[in-house]
């Protein structure tokens with residue numbers, strides 16, 4: 001059957017592709033270390049799971065309002081007040097099936113055919129595809145490694161055209177781990193206000209910040225910027241709840257209403273019991289969130305120091321999320337490969353270490369290593385990469 005034009009250029013997620021290949025090798029009996037994961041390796045905290053079980057027994061197994069349970073919206077509102085001193089009304093919040101679905105729904109309701117969305121590179125793999133699926137056009141702004149992969153206001157300004165509708169800011173960033181400072185956000189926000197561009201602020205890694213760095217939402221900086229921003233967040237990364245699929249969007253009432261209407265005809269609602277689990281995630285102790293953050297920080301500090309000792313790798317030290325995004329072009333050339341993609345493939349086949357090539361993130365000279373795996377596995381993976389380089393050079 002001839003498929004719709006809409007999906008003709010759709011590419012599968014590169015992060016999932018490498019994970020599939022690693023699994024294949026594992027199934028064939030190979031001892032593969034996967035550093036491709038985009039999810040915390042911890043189980044969901046006990047009290048959150050208990051809340052879901054309780055919800056089932058209490059009969060909360062039916063449809064909920066499309067935009068999410070009022071009780072969950074109330075917890076999300078409290079979270080914004082506590083963490084960002086931002087006030088939202090329930091009508092300015094929609095709960096979706098993960099942050100990914102919140103972004104998907106958002107692009108569906110704001111983009112007309114040919115509308116442009118500015119996406120700084122390196123980017124999270126799903127942004128361009130989601131924009132294209134909504135009929136939009138991704139406009140890439142190539143950030144410089146020397147500038148810690150951050151978009152400058154000048155770059156943003158230069159990318160704006162008559163058709164620009166929105167810009168995506170992902171801080172802390174997947175894949176680079178970079179965090180924009182208050183001053184940097186203010187400067188970008190000024191450009192957005194001047195040109196009336198919607199800011200899509202993906203804050204899913206908000207809780208995973210290290211080295212004393214601070215997450216700031218661009219919406220916090222002024223009432224004008226709050227009005228101009230849709231915040232995307234969720235419990236997937238903060239509470240180790242990737243499989244539960246609860247994310248949300250907060251911002252302009254008209255946009256949220258349209259998203260809710262669209263959800264009412266697509267998902268109906270996010271899973272009822274997962275919403276009860278998310279209520280427990282926000283209303284209960286935040287100690288597990290901090291414990292996981294500390295574990296990530298310890299791993300980051302150890303493996304970052306080891307990785308940059310390997311000849312051919314250079315890396316800006318991440319400030320958040322759980323990825324390292326080193327430049328591996330020199331390492332690839334030293335090992336006899338003309339592309340980082342080929343180098344990554346050889347690493348998987350010969351050294352049995354699965355990394356994600358940067359090409360999927362719009363940065364073909366880099367690779368992404370996730371440290372959402374045990375320190376022991378991480379140490380072993382670095383040993384293998386080191387041995388691989390020694391054997392090739």
Ligand code: PLP
Pocket residue numbers: 038097098099100101124170173174202204234235236237242245246247
């Ligand atoms: N935004 C970014 C930058 C991500 O890395 C991810 C997950 O990998 C998401 C959004 C989606 O999160 P969720 O699992 O809540 O859909």
